Amino acid sequence: MRVARAQAYPTRPVRLILGTAAGSSADIAARLIGQWLSQRTGQQFIIENRPGAASNIATETVVKAPADGYTLLFSGFSNAINVTLYEKLNFDFIRDTTSVGSVASVTNIMAVHPSVPVQTVAEFIAYAKANPGTINMGSSGNGSGPHLSGELFKMMTGLNMIHVPYRGASPALTDLLGGQVQVMFASMPSAIEYIRAGRLRALAVTTAMRSHALPDIPILGDFVPGYEASSVYGVGAPKNTPPELIDTLNKEINAGLASENGKTYILTRQKGRGGTERDKEEYHQMHSGMWPTRCSPDNRHSRDAQNQTAQTQGLLAEAEFSYFWIHNEIPCKHLHRRGINQHPGTEGAHETFRE
Numbered sequence: 001m002r003v004a005r006a007q008a009y010p011t012r013p014v015r016l017i018l019g020t021a022a023g024s025s026a027d028i029a030a031r032l033i034g035q036w037l038s039q040r041t042g043q044q045f046i047i048e049n050r051p052g053a054a055s056n057i058a059t060e061t062v063v064k065a066p067a068d069g070y071t072l073l074f075s076g077f078s079n080a081i082n083v084t085l086y087e088k089l090n091f092d093f094i095r096d097t098t099s100v101g102s103v104a105s106v107t108n109i110m111a112v113h114p115s116v117p118v119q120t121v122a123e124f125i126a127y128a129k130a131n132p133g134t135i136n137m138g139s140s141g142n143g144s145g146p147h148l149s150g151e152l153f154k155m156m157t158g159l160n161m162i163h164v165p166y167r168g169a170s171p172a173l174t175d176l177l178g179g180q181v182q183v184m185f186a187s188m189p190s191a192i193e194y195i196r197a198g199r200l201r202a203l204a205v206t207t208a209m210r211s212h213a214l215p216d217i218p219i220l221g222d223f224v225p226g227y228e229a230s231s232v233y234g235v236g237a238p239k240n241t242p243p244e245l246i247d248t249l250n251k252e253i254n255a256g257l258a259s260e261n262g263k264t265y266i267l268t269r270q271k272g273r274g275g276t277e278r279d280k281e282e283y284h285q286m287h288s289g290m291w292p293t294r295c296s297p298d299n300r301h302s303r304d305a306q307n308q309t310a311q312t313q314g315l316l317a318e319a320e321f322s323y324f325w326i327h328n329e330i331p332c333k334h335l336h337r338r339g340i341n342q343h344p345g346t347e348g349a350h351e352t353f354r355e
Contacts, residue, residue, distance in 0.1 A: 009069055009245050010043040016235070017048045017062055018074035019055025021168035024140065025187035029104055029233050030074040036256030037249070047074075051168060054078050054143060056089065063091040067238040069245035073097065077145045077231040085143060100235040101250045103257070107188045107230055108149045108206040110220060111195060113179045121203050121223035124183070125157055132160040138181035140169040145231040149185035149206050156224050176200065185229075188213060206230060 016034050020026045027049060034045035050058040055078035065071035079093050110121065116135075118124040128135050137154075139147035142165045154161055164181050166172035169190045176184045177199055184191075185206060192213055194200040204220035205211050206229040221227045235253060237246065 009248055010041055012070065013044040013046055014070050014072060015046050015048050016072045016074055017050055017058045018076075019050055019052070019058030019078060020076075020140075021051045021170060022049050023170035023190065024168055025106055025189040026074060026076050026233060028189045033074070033103060033235065033253060033256060036259065037252055040252045040255065054082055054085065054141075056082060056086070059093065059097075060090055062236070062238060063096045065238050067098075067240040067242075069237065069241055069249070071238065072100065072249070073236040074103075074233065075236050076233045078143065081143055096239050097236040098239055098241050098246060100237055100246055101253050103233040103235060103253065105230055105232050106145065107211050108146060108185045109188055109191050109195065109214070109217070110149075110153070110183065110203045110206065111176065111186050111191055111200040112183045112203060113176055113181075114199070114201055115179055116182050116201070118203070119201075121218075121220060124203060125159065125223070128157075128159045128161060133162065135159075135161045135183060136164050136181040137161045138164050138166060138172040138176050138184040140172050140187075141165045141167065145187065145229070146172070146185045149229045150183075152227065152229055153185070153220070153224065156227055 014037070016030055016037075018026050018030050027047070031047050034047045037045040050061060055076070059073060059075070059079060059082075062071055062073040075093075075097075082089065083093065110124075112118065112124065116124070116127070118127050137150045139150060141147065144165075146169070147163065147165065150161070150163065153159070161183070164172075164175075166175070169187065172181070172184060173186060173190060173194065175181050176186070177194065188205075188211065191200060191202075195202045195214065202214060202217045204218050204223065205214065206220050206227070208219060208221060208228045210219060211217065235249065237249075
C-alpha cells in the first residue's frame with residue numbers, strides 16, 4: 001500500500017509555500033526546486049508567495065494543511081528565529097513540521113553603492129567611523145539574514161550605521177542601487193548580477209570561505225577576525241505526512257541538486273546542501289539550533305516596558321530578541337524593533353516584518 005502510494009505520488013499539483021516576496025533569494029531557490037520537481041514528477045509544483053509576519057503566515061498555512069504531501073513549506077532563517085522573537089505562535093515549528101530535506105546554504109555579500117568612496121572593508125570601517133550615523137544600511141526586514149549580518153558587523157566593529165528595513169530584498173536592493181541606502185549585506189542570489197554588472201561594489205562575503213561565484217572577493221573575517229554568518233534553506237511538510245512521500249520528495253530534490261542545472265546554480269549562486277532521507281536532526285538543527293539563544297537579563301526590557309513602548313509609538317512590536325550568530329552572541333540591545341517612520345528611504349518601502 002505504501003509503495004503503491006509513493007509510486008503514484010503526486011497525482012495533482014503540489015503547492016510549495018514560502019514566506020518571502022518574489023525576487024528574494026528564497027524565492028529564486030524555491031522556483032528552481034519547483035521546476036526540478038515538476039520536470040521529474042510530471043506534476044506541477046506551484047510556488048506560492050505568502051510574505052508577511054516574518055514568514056509565520058506561510059508556515060501556519062502549511063502546518064494547518066492536510067498531511068498528504070500536496071502542501072509543502074520552503075523554510076529558512078525566519079523559522080528558526082521566530083521562536084525567540086514571538087512570545088506566542090499558533091504552531092511549533094519543530095513539533096508541527098516534518099523534514100523533507102535541506103536545499104542550500106546561503107552566503108551574504110557586503111555590497112555598497114558605487115558612490116561610497118571605499119574599495120575595501122578596512123576603508124569602509126574608517127569611512128564609517130569618520131562619518132558616524134550618516135550611513136544607511138538596508139535590509140530585507142527586521143530579523144532577516146541581511147539585517148543580522150549587518151548588526152553583527154556593527155557590533156564587532158563598533159560602527160554607528162542606521163538600519164533601514166524593507167518589505168523584502170527587492171525593494172531594499174532598489175534603494176541600494178539608487179543610493180538611498182549606502183550598504184547592504186545582501187544575499188548572493190539577489191545581488192550577484194548587479195555586482196557583475198558593476199552597479200554595486202562587493203567588499204566581502206560573510207562566510208568563512210570565499211565564494212566560487214565571486215572568487216576574487218575576500219571574506220569579511222579577513223578584516224574583522226571571528227566574523228562569519230550564513231543561513232540555510234530547506235523543504236518541510238506538515239507533521240504526519242506519510243514517510244514514503246517524504247522519501248520520494250527527498251530523492252527528487254537531491255537528484256535536482258545533483259543535476260547540471262543544479263550544479264550550475266550552486267556554483268554561480270550559493271552552496272547546495274543535499275540530505276539523507278528524513279534527516280530531521282540535521283534539518284531542525286540548522287533551522288532552530290544554530291540561531292536562537294538567550295541573551296543576558298541586563299539587555300532585556302521588561303515585558304511591560306516593551307508593551308508600553310509599542311503602544312505609545314504604534315509599533316508592531318518593540319520586543320528585543322537575541323540569537324547566536326554562528327558562534328557569536330549578539331546582545332539584545334542591538335536588535336530592537338523600531339517604527340517605520342524612524343527610517344529614511346523610499347516612502348512606503350519599509351515595514352516591521354522581515355524576509
